[in-house]
Amino acid sequence: MNTPLLFDIKDLTTEAESMKNLIKMFSMLGETLVSHDVDKTLKRSAGITYKEVTLGFADSQTVTLSIKQTGDIWKVKVNNKQIALRNQDAHKPEAVVQEIAQKIKAGRTAYQKAEAAKVKADEVVQSVKQAGLKNTQKMRVAALTEQVKALVDVINETLKIKAGLETELA
Numbered sequence: 001m002n003t004p005l006l007f008d009i010k011d012l013t014t015e016a017e018s019m020k021n022l023i024k025m026f027s028m029l030g031e032t033l034v035s036h037d038v039d040k041t042l043k044r045s046a047g048i049t050y051k052e053v054t055l056g057f058a059d060s061q062t063v064t065l066s067i068k069q070t071g072d073i074w075k076v077k078v079n080n081k082q083i084a085l086r087n088q089d090a091h092k093p094e095a096v097v098q099e100i101a102q103k104i105k106a107g108r109t110a111y112q113k114a115e116a117a118k119v120k121a122d123e124v125v126q127s128v129k130q131a132g133l134k135n136t137q138k139m140r141v142a143a144l145t146e147q148v149k150a151l152v153d154v155i156n157e158t159l160k161i162k163a164g165l166e167t168e169l170a
Helices: 017-028 093-106 108-130 137-169
Strands: 033-038 043-045 048-057 062-068 073-078 081-083
Touching (some): 017 033, 017 093, 048 073, 073 093, 093 108, 108 137
Antiparallel strands (some): 033 048, 043 048, 048 062, 062 073
16 A cells, blocks of 8 residues: 555545545454444534544444544544554554554453453343342442452453563563
8 A cells, every 4th residue: 555545524435435445454454344434524623623434343442533624634542542643644544554453452352351341240230120129239239349340350451461562662
């Protein structure tokens, strides 16, 4: 891919050539894109007019790109958390996409554990409700205790990933 990833904000749709190139770049990096959507309306924040492009991946992670009127990426959110990019140069789109793909891969296990913990806590509450019990203090404590355990596991996993990255840098 030698063509720069410059989006034309006026003609930015899900069928635009720049979107096809973006999808192709992610697939070349091994990320399976299952959905992509472009907001039809322009948004304005901090004096910048932009459109949002939302990408959904096979592991349920989402990436939201904010595209400025100049055609370059202004803001990136991975799983609704804003991230900083080192490679924001619009003339090196491969570097931008590669950096986003690395962020997705790095946070994959932590994201999946957090999602599983949410589902498990919801299942505890649903099973108690189906048994005909009312929302008691014990049930709430049990659900919150389960959530705390899951969050501790996610934090420990994240710390292991951080330690691994720090050893790579050293």
